[in-house]
Amino acid sequence: MDTEHSPGGPLSEAVQQALAGVMDPELRRPITELGMVESVIVSAEGHVDLAVLLTIAGCPLRDTITKDSERALLAVPGVTGVTVTLNVMDQAQRDALKEKLRGAGGQRGIPFNEPDSLTKVFAVASGKGGVGKSSVTVNLACSLAAQGLRVGIVDADVYGFSVPGLMGITQTPTRVDDMILPPVAYGVKVISIGMFVTGNQPVAWRGPMLHRALEQFLTDVYFGDLDVLFLDLPPGTGDIAISVAQLLPTAEILVVTTPQAAAADVAERAGAIATQTGQKVAGVIENMSYLEMPDGGRMELFGSGGGAVLTQRLSAAVGTTVPLLGQIPLDIQLREGGDTGVPIVIGQPGTPAAAALSGIAGSLAAKPRGLAGLKLGLQPR
Template sequence: MPLPRLPPGSRARCAPRRSCPAVPEPATPTLDTAVRSALARVIDPEIRRPITELDMVGAVSVDERGTADVVVKLTIVGCPAAQTIERDVTAATLGVAGVTRANIHITVMTRDERAALTAKLRGPGAARSSQFGPGTLTRIYAVTSGKGGVGKSTLTANLAAALAARGLAVGVLDADVYGFSIPGILGLTTNGTAQKPTRVDDMILPPVGYGVKVISIGMFVDDNAAVAWRGPMLHRTINQFLTDVYFGDLDVLLLDLPPGTGDVAISVGQLLPHAEVLVVTTPQPAAADVAERSGVVARQTGQKIVGVIENMAGLPQPDGTVLELFGSGGGDEVARRLSAGQDAPVPLLVSIPLSVALRAGGDTGAPIVLTDPADPAAVAILRLADTLAARPRHLQGLKLPVSPRDHLAG
């Protein structure tokens, strides 16, 4: 049946109960909006989150000549990241098409703005409690040894750098209060003085070296002063590091423990009973005897031993032979002893050869896993990083931060 012809001059009407909305023209974002969007790509170098997400961007305006005025609110006066943030904000602003000039106005957050920021970072309730409680998704490894001088700190720093280079979010807590050395190995010292963390009210932002967030008592003492504390003070310090230092969402937290089985090892066992333990030893039998004890103490506090690391396993010679300065077999022996009576054997994870370059990198603050990855010691540490990064994560019994309501809301 042919459709009826409309009378001249008449207009078609919509069918009953239907509407004929006009199709709007695509909205053209203003330069103000475009600049603010570009600033979302600027990351705070300490907190490692976009400055827009942290409410660090104030007013943004662009005039008809393309001159942009951007207000940036730093967390504190004298923020050590100020120059980096200003440089990155300038680059992001000038990168917007149509912007010809950028005026960056640096201000400081008010007390209320800082309080809102710390509450946002800490989450609902903003309670001052450990970020790494039993329900944490962060893998926590306590690196321990029975005696000093086995290269535990150098190993911890290089392992952290290797894991961070793989794209993991990594933090290091230097719990070796008396013999702190992690800041120097990760390049966070100048003329022997460790870089200071930034304080935002009662929250501490750890310095970052090679992509690793680091906290150490060495960052709070002047002129490399000695620390002479007893048990209660040591416990409070470790607890404060776990409570007040904002590490953010970490994949891995490494703790560099002092040698032996003293106060710090016991405190870590009490505060982080779910941590997993890496036992470091050298090949010599005397070191193996003492390393076994550190593993036993960790196990008594409920911590699981992941495996044994044998350091200083031998010095490769030009002719291909290996000079065993510290003997041989210590790592296997520690693994054998710690496996006795257990449901599953404790493995020897890796044997790391002696390396002059590894030692030199620790002195200059340049991890060998980044500067000379082909060095035999670096190859071994990188292999260890691969092993730890590939370990399956068991979520049974953990309270995950999701709910059916969250799923339905999406």
């Protein structure tokens, strides 16, 4: 990064500090740290000429980077004007960026399987469709991000992808050679097969294609250092569930059900797969538990007790206590938020459904990451 200092040295220093606060909207790291600032020239009159290097020529968030840079610099006392010029990284600069992000050689792999990874990985499963699994996933992720955690979602429901719509994402991922940068909404990084198909085109793939797609999401997509990663699984115990167990053996299973006995029966299979894969069941979430009436009463449209029964059965099946993490009431605003792409925990945080979802998110955030296999950096004396 080249800087031409004006006679007022402190102004140039303040400009540098301001730029250090400008984040790349996809990588969520300062543009100064990523080598994206090509040059900064501060004139004696206080005008700043900033040249920024984009990762690719067609960067979809070029306007965001320009506006964020202008806003940060114009807030510096003494800056009278800002001109931002956008250029594009050459291959050597892109290689340097990938090495900075991925480590020496820019090697590929599943970072969440590294011995020193502290990312909590939750695979959100259900025995059948229609229980609100994707809505629960999106709201849990957004709630955790609102708490300041670094969160990502892999929409692993390849046939029935819905996460981009639930989060209002229309942007396509940015490709930097073989590295894919996931779009970000509400502080959550998201990748979905829906971002790569045209319109409402169906995806008709057999098992090996599904496995390869999930593997590519986990290896080629750069999520960075996440605190929590959610995988929104398709219903049932098919190819994707098996692939998740193979590709992310430390992922814990979250089972979503409704109070209905029939739904709990089917959901039991989705959780009991842990006995075959060696995974842990993090807990059960009961969705659509009841409808709050104007008089304060509750109408249990789908019966009651399904979540509690499911926890008992899964606890017996896996040999450890499986908790009921929460019960989410029916709320028309939860559905409306999904239709408009504004999750209820963001758009209507004061509603009972949002409170229940935030409570579940809080319990997941409090879960400790197991230390098995981690390098603690301790040396014997």
